[in-house]
Amino acid sequence: MQLKNFFIIFIFLGLSSCDFLKEKLFTESQIPSVDSILDLSSVDVYPSFPACDSLIDSKLINACFKIKIHQYLSNELSIQTFNTTEYIDDTIQVRLLVNAYGKTELLGLNSPLKIQKTLPSLDSVIRESFQNIPRIRPALKRGVPVSVIYNLPIVVKTN
Secondary structure (H helix, E strand, C coil): CCHHHHHHHHHHHHHHHHHHHHHCCCCCCCCCCCCCCCCCCEEEEEECCHHHHCCHHHHHHHHHHHHHHHHHHHHHHHCCCCCCCCCCCCEEEEEEEEEECEEEEEEECCCHHHHHHHHHCCCCCCCCCCCCCCEEEEEEEEEEEEEEEEEEEEEEEEE
């Protein structure tokens, strides 16, 4: 009889002690929330040229990218000769895509009518310049390369 009582008590303790042995990792208030909302309007790391690699701050990388792309375009346009007798002080808006592979694509070019009339070849020179741009490191969102679109203003001034 003692063995039977011992066996019943042993089974009862074995079944009821499971809750005491179970380790609680998190209480309900401590459960980490998973960020399931993905902000597609921004990136974690902006696209960059190799010259911008030493920068750490995201805003500085973005500023460096814009400066380098303007420098590249300025160098390409400085090779060309444009002749006009009219005074121009206007801005061309360029929509540029940097895809997830670091390749650039000119999506659009918005030239004011005055520039189109006085410098008709400028648009084609800008288009050609962007075809020869060196490969860029793509933007990253959570470590994954993503495409981004830039609106770049190009100021055209004549003397």
